[in-house]
Amino acid sequence: MLSIFDQGPPIPCPAPFNLAAHVLRRANECSDKTALSVLRTDDADDWAYRELQAAILGTGTGLLQAGLNPGDIALMRLGNTVDFPIAYLGAIAVGIVPVPTSSQLxxxxxxxxxxxLSPAAILRDPAVACAPHPFQIGLAELTAMRDLPSADYDLGDPERLAYVVYTSGTSGKPRAVAHVHRAIWARQMMVDGWYGLRDTDRLCHAGAFNWTYTLGTGLMDPWTIGATALIPEPGTDITSLPDLLRQHRATIFAAAPGVFRKMLSDADRINLPDLRHGLCAGEKLSRHLHEHWHSATKTELYEAYGMSECSTFISSSPTHPARGDALGQPQPGRRVAILGPDGPVSQGQEGTIAIHRSDPGLMLTYLNAPQEVDERMQGDWFLTGDQGAMAEDGQVTYLGRDDDMMNAGGYRVSPVEVESVLSRCPGITQVGAAAVEVKEDTFVIAAFYSGPEKLDDADLRAYVQANLARYKQPRAFVHLPALPTGGNGKLLRRALPAYFKASTE
Incomplete structure (x- = not known):
């Protein structure tokens, strides 16, 4: 049997359609219910569904009055506050295309x-770094828009552009991933295929408002079914999360593996009486961490695999738990295959994880680089670049990347991008970047460089802080007489971690 998972297509997305309208489809019937609680140690800032919907649609009105039009691109340079999802959905509601970005850039x-992108406008918190642009809408203006009359939803073809997210490409240049309105329709497959989410749930996500993982799993998906989203206020210490989860009676908790790891660093037992289970994504979950969480909380942890181009599409869930070291299985409605050079491989064999071009959650294209989409297609299959193997029951085991993409703290970062920045640093002749394990299950980005002499680490840190987002910045710097290369003179990135280990012994 071949490694193909196909149990039939999902229900087609209806038309006309609007992503924000779908997210808020239950806002009227859940009018007085709490949609969002921003959690603090002593209380919470609560938003009822009617307040949330009014703020979003008022923002949509304000953006149109400011001169933006449906189809215009708006780059988002906002911080980790509730302003971010309100502006994001407000733009989408009226057909404007937001581009959410990390405030660390x-x-x-x-x-x-x-x-x-040539954006029509920048939605800007003045405290967040941004290059000059002639049309910037400030945070104070955005906040005032919430009190304006509600806009009408811009309904239309579900295949039209809805939002854009950036991902690090293997070329080293971040790519603009274009998603259409139907992307939110596809996320329904996660409700049972990963979350086990109910409208009575109180789902807490530990991530920042301006992280796409938080936007999707932590906010939009709970709102779509009428559940309550819980987000810790900015600056919350990870060690205080257990208390917050208890105090605010969270039933589901979502985070990247690093958050679970820190929560467990000084705890053999965490009492979370209302918690049904946890959700984990962003990087591979180790068996050790999984077992530690289960032992400490007596709850299960369900992992998901996805990417910026298609969100998550392979996962474990309460109804379909993972077996052994497997990630889980493709969600119902997904078409997934494990491919070799000649097509799907036999079950149990290693190949590249791929998703069918018909998946409603798959991106439209890379803006300004459509040729890269063609390069990642093999027939009707989109190649993820990750290796895996599929068992007879559809369970997929993750076997690592077929390139050198780094993953530290839940962020996927291209080593080429980091190397490109450091190569311009005076005193560096050659540079390579790799994720290295600093302690069990904890990885950071390290930079390895050659040059006339060892450079001061503080100077190197200052250089990357000025030129790279925090999550892309190397945390360690290793000077080498020469970097390892192959017979053709190309850098052997996979050999670099061994040099880091040697430098610390």
């Missing part, structure tokens, strides 16, 4: 995005 990084 530097001005030079945003300059490249502005050149790439």
């Amino acid at each position: 530097t001005a030079p990084e945003t300059a490249r995005m502005i050149s790439d």
